[in-house]
Amino acid sequence: xxxxxxxxxxxxxxxxxxxxxxxxxxxxxxxxxxxxxxxxxxxxxxxxxxxxxxxxxxxxxxxxxxxxxxxxxxxxxxxxxxxxxxxxxxxxxxxxxxxxxxxxxxxxxxxxxxxxxxxxxxxxxxxxxxxxxxxxxxxxxxxxxxxxxxxxxxxxxxxxxxxxxxxxxxxxxxxxxxxxxxxxxxxxxxxxxxxxxxxxxxxxxxxxxxxxxxxxxxxxxxxxxxxxxxxxxxxxxxxxxxxxxxxxxxxxxxxxxxxxxxxxxxxxxxxxxxxxxxxxxxxxxxxxxxxxxxxxxxxxxxxxxxxxxxxxxxxxxxxxxxxxxxx
Amino acid sequence: xxxxxxxxxxxxxxxxxxxxxxxxxxxxxxxxxxxxxxxxxxxxxxxxxxxxxxxxxxxxxxxxxxxxxxxxxxxxxxxxxxxxxxxxxxxxxxxxxxxxxxxxxxxxxxxxxxxxxxxxxxxxxxxxxxxxxxxxxxxxxxxxxxxxxxxxxxxxxxxxxxxxxxxxxxxxxxxxxxxxxxxxxxxxxxxxxxxxxxxxxxxxxxxxxxxxxxxxxxxxxxxxxxxxxxxxxxxxxxxxxxxxxxxxxxxxxxxxxxxxxxxxxxxxxxxxxxxxxxxxxxxxxxxxxxxxxxxxxxxxxxxxxxxxxxxxxxxxxxxxxxxxxxx
Numbered sequence: 001x002x003x004x005x006x007x008x009x010x011x012x013x014x015x016x017x018x019x020x021x022x023x024x025x026x027x028x029x030x031x032x033x034x035x036x037x038x039x040x041x042x043x044x045x046x047x048x049x050x051x052x053x054x055x056x057x058x059x060x061x062x063x064x065x066x067x068x069x070x071x072x073x074x075x076x077x078x079x080x081x082x083x084x085x086x087x088x089x090x091x092x093x094x095x096x097x098x099x100x101x102x103x104x105x106x107x108x109x110x111x112x113x114x115x116x117x118x119x120x121x122x123x124x125x126x127x128x129x130x131x132x133x134x135x136x137x138x139x140x141x142x143x144x145x146x147x148x149x150x151x152x153x154x155x156x157x158x159x160x161x162x163x164x165x166x167x168x169x170x171x172x173x174x175x176x177x178x179x180x181x182x183x184x185x186x187x188x189x190x191x192x193x194x195x196x197x198x199x200x201x202x203x204x205x206x207x208x209x210x211x212x213x214x215x216x217x218x219x220x221x222x223x224x225x226x227x228x229x230x231x232x233x234x235x236x237x238x239x240x241x242x243x244x245x246x247x248x249x250x251x252x253x254x255x256x257x258x259x260x261x262x263x264x265x266x267x268x269x270x271x272x273x274x275x276x277x278x279x280x281x282x283x284x285x286x287x288x289x290x291x292x293x294x295x296x297x298x299x300x301x302x303x304x305x306x307x308x309x310x311x312x313x314x315x316x317x318x319x320x321x322x323x324x325x326x327x
Numbered sequence: 328x329x330x331x332x333x334x335x336x337x338x339x340x341x342x343x344x345x346x347x348x349x350x351x352x353x354x355x356x357x358x359x360x361x362x363x364x365x366x367x368x369x370x371x372x373x374x375x376x377x378x379x380x381x382x383x384x385x386x387x388x389x390x391x392x393x394x395x396x397x398x399x400x401x402x403x404x405x406x407x408x409x410x411x412x413x414x415x416x417x418x419x420x421x422x423x424x425x426x427x428x429x430x431x432x433x434x435x436x437x438x439x440x441x442x443x444x445x446x447x448x449x450x451x452x453x454x455x456x457x458x459x460x461x462x463x464x465x466x467x468x469x470x471x472x473x474x475x476x477x478x479x480x481x482x483x484x485x486x487x488x489x490x491x492x493x494x495x496x497x498x499x500x501x502x503x504x505x506x507x508x509x510x511x512x513x514x515x516x517x518x519x520x521x522x523x524x525x526x527x528x529x530x531x532x533x534x535x536x537x538x539x540x541x542x543x544x545x546x547x548x549x550x551x552x553x554x555x556x557x558x559x560x561x562x563x564x565x566x567x568x569x570x571x572x573x574x575x576x577x578x579x580x581x582x583x584x585x586x587x588x589x590x591x592x593x594x595x596x597x598x599x600x601x602x603x604x605x606x607x608x609x610x611x612x613x614x615x616x617x618x619x620x621x622x623x624x625x626x627x628x629x630x631x632x633x634x635x636x637x638x639x640x641x642x643x644x645x646x647x648x649x650x651x652x653x654x
Contacts, residue, residue: 223470
């Protein structure tokens with residue numbers, strides 16, 4: 001088994017995602033990131049490490065004419081060779097305003113629709129550490145403030161029916177790792193559509209800014225991604241609203257096993273890990289969810305609390321930090 | 328009155344610093360930043376907008392031989408022409424390890440000693456918006472995490488006897504403003520000693536990285552400085568320890584007027600402003616400080632609280648923020 005594939009299943013287990021059944025939609029642009037994700041996931045299914053059905057989804061933003069069509073053909077051929085179902089759509093992103101944002105919105109809308117239609121529980125995308133670092137720098141330069149500097153989460157909910165958007169490469173794979181894995185598999189890949197001239201800022205950040213910063217710190221990609229991660233955690237500390245709240249009504253509709261899995265993946269996605277979490281903690285939250293007499297708060301390790309309010313559960317952390325000396 | 332001088336007195340008032348008496352130590356390297364600060368402050372004293380005695384302090388890090396001596400002679404001549412007292416010291420910073428850090432520590436130690444010897448209440452330095460932005464980028468590239476990304480405060484305590492370190496240019500003046508003001512005054516300035524080859528990273532950030540980022544955002548200096556400011560506030564929000572705590576013993580040694588001024592400048596330095604602060608709030612903190620029966624908390628505007636604990640007062644904010652959608 002290739003190192004890339006081993007790393008993927010390790011991350012999958014670390015994220016405590018289901019391994020046995022269900023459908024996964026994999027977003028494949030044709031670039032090295034998404035192609036390597038598809039190949040490695042397919043390999044895990046073939047080796048019975050994962051028991052999922054895979055559906056390939058390709059969205060053609062309609063921004064690059066013949067080149068876009070060639071990408072679509074490439075992805076279709078790849079899915080056929082692997083014997084996988086494929087869903088494709090040609091969008092019509094307007095070539096004005098914030099094109100990157102428009103394209104992203106259209107792509108995620110398509111992916112949500114496919115996930116719902118295929119009854120999938122999650123959508124995988126091929127985001128790498130590089131994407132995390134580039135997004136951080138773009139938002140920093142743009143001046144989007146602390147909110148834009150927080151890390152993209154590895155797992156978050158998407159769409160109205162709470163499908164999971166999962167980025168299983170983002171914490172460990174660099175773009176060069178995905179390219180190397182594709183080459184090892186003897187597979188060509190297309191230039192990622194993010195690389196088109198229109199995403200000018202992102203491409204220049206990738207090709208000019210990051211190499212210059214890399215002269216100061218050869219691990220600049222990892223450093224920026226880690227910084228984004230720390231700002232994410234930083235901002236989630238203190239009593240603030242957390243992106244993913246759980247509805248008690250939704251929880252109480254689940255059977256016991258599903259409920260526990262849901263709670264664990266919720267805590268992991270908000271807190272970043274499951275360190276110190278024991279069954280008694282999960283049971284405490286269950287009591288909170290099920291009983292009107294069990295108070296408002298369940299204690300969790302590391303100063304975290306699950307708090308019940310207005311029919312929803314949220315996680316908060318009361319954290320006391322020292323500020324170090326500065327300049 | 329020159330715009331630069333008007334901006335300085337405006338900031339002085341905004342910071343609610345004393346205007347009528349006492350001694351100020353001004354750290355002057357001979358560079359445009361510190362020379363412009365000295366000239367403008369001296370102008371304000373001459374015009375009786377400020378009633379302070381000024382002491383010029385120059386620290387020769389002993390890193391650049393004859394050039395350092397020429398800087399010292401330049402500063403001595405400037406102080407003499409302005410009729411100001413001057414304190415100088417030649418340090419002996421070791422030319423190994425983190426030279427910039429060593430030089431800074433030695434410089435601040437010297438400034439603290441001068442402030443104590445001269446019975447000054449504050450030390451002024453010529454830090455500009457550029458320094459804020461450069462420090463932010465250096466710490467970002469170095470990977471120092473959220474703590475290193477927070478803004479340098481405009482006012483903070485320094486040394487054991489609680490002198491104020493005040494950077495009255497840092498929120499509004501760019502380096503080019505200080506250079507322009509020096510030229511307007513017909514005054515040459517020395518190349519700032521921070522520009523010496525040894526502070527290699529900072530100089531390259533100034534001369535290579537910032538100009539490249541400026542191609543994406545012409546206001547990059549301001550943007551980075553604002554981001555640092557927002558991260559500073561961000562990190563101070565939530566229940567966390569605040570850098571400047573007040574000792575009750577110290578407060579109770581002050582007379583009523585001094586106590587109120589101390590509380591206002593404390594709140595301003597921690598919270599960033601005095602918005603909504605009324606006399607009743609100050610009185611609430613006074614009661615907290617003076618009486619053992621007045622509870623543990625005084626409410627302040629904007630969700631802030633002064634909290635008494637273990638003989639010290641600190642400011643905390645319980646703030647609820649929404650997280651916006653990300654990538």
